[in-house]
Amino acid sequence: MSTSPYGTTNGRRAFVKDGVLLLTAMSLGNQALSAPLAKRESVKIGLITDLHYADKPPGGSRHYRDTPAKLAQAGIEFQKEKPNFVVELGDLIDAASSVKTEQTYLRKINAEFSQVCPERYYVLGNHCVDTLHKEEFLSEVEQPKSFYSFDRGGYHFVVLDSCFRSDGQPYGRKNFTWTDANIPAEELEWLTADLEANSKPTIVFAHQRLDVSNNHGVKNCPEVRKVLEKSGLVEAVFQGHSHQNDLNEINGIHYCTMVAMVEGAGIDNNGFSLLNLNADGTIHLKGFHKQQAYDWK
Template sequence: MAACTSPEKPVRFAIVSDLHAEDVPDGKERLDSFITAASCADVDFIIELGDFCRLDSVSQPYLNIWDRFSGDKYHVIGNHDMDKYAPEEYVEGMGMPGRYYSFDSGNFHFIVLDGNNLYDGKEYRHYAKANYYVDASMRAFIDPEQMEWLKCDLEKTEKRCVIFSHQSIDAVVKNGDKVRQILEDENRRAGFKKVVLAFS
């Protein structure tokens, strides 16, 4: 659970990541515990940071548990979410607005990034149907289109910002230094610490 305070009202949210629900023996129990805790804490929203579950009938019970939470719910694409699907399939199946997107809650602006891109030195390709099982140096990039979107999205809000991603911007994303530069540039442009947290 995380709570960000502002002079007006705190925003409370609950995060779960790498549940791999259908692949672990107690996946249902883990997810059920998370949803129960988030509901009891009356958080404003819940978010999972990737590697959640598949879209097949075997996974439907996990999606049903997830949907028990009555508030807002958000997803981030993880690398293993791309083991069997193309990004468009997964985004549609999970009801996501896009593979990267943003939303507001209270006095904060939340940004979901997608680090599931391959780069071979010439072109960027999104992970799809397990195509990312290649040399590790080619994995985990933020594509240029997404970086341009991130710049614009940050500039459009006056709220403090929180970043969500599956891969750590600093430790895993191969061009994370460029992403960090965008965040730091926006802090300077805004004249205050606008980007306050990043979860992965």
């Protein structure tokens, strides 16, 4: 057993065993930790993020045309593991010079994504609406809303949309700067009401990060975190956007940033995961290729 750089954070001790980060509760004061475990069922979720599909040459470390092969590899693993559903955490496509080209990218990669799992959920990323309006993207993927929630197996799941400017205007048609990501007042009010009406342990999915205040973070993330913390039931947030493995714990909530699928050439540079929410309340993230694996005890 070796000591992790994460050390002790907010009532939990972190350590590494066999290359997997383990987080062990030191205190059961958090409501999420004391949720009625007997009511939970095992739920398995496929996670992918930052595919950035586009039919164009590589840009730096991003190999856009390699995404379909990487997605197919993830699909093979998901068919073996049979997740209940798959969540795409944003930036399914990369920016294009025209609406027509962007729609071509989206139709191609979404047709292939549709073969991976019959039940899919999409998080809006800034690149998803660089050229398109939100309504155009959502219509193509047959998802009615950009932020919403649903229940499964004794768990509550929340999907957030941070693709809004500081003035509350939604991203679309190149009308934004990617560093100006916000969750507007209307969505925060919805989130507050949604969590207040909930009594189940909760998992949140986002694109822009809620645990940092740099260019990759939601500008009003401290306010968002207060809402999540107040519920006492949010156990983890899974997010993308910065293309790297990262993990932070803030006031009892794990913020897990997933590696981008688009980074690096060929399927050996792939990255995706399976999230296992177990009936005993433990959480296991099985990482593939460049995605880090985690266990929360």
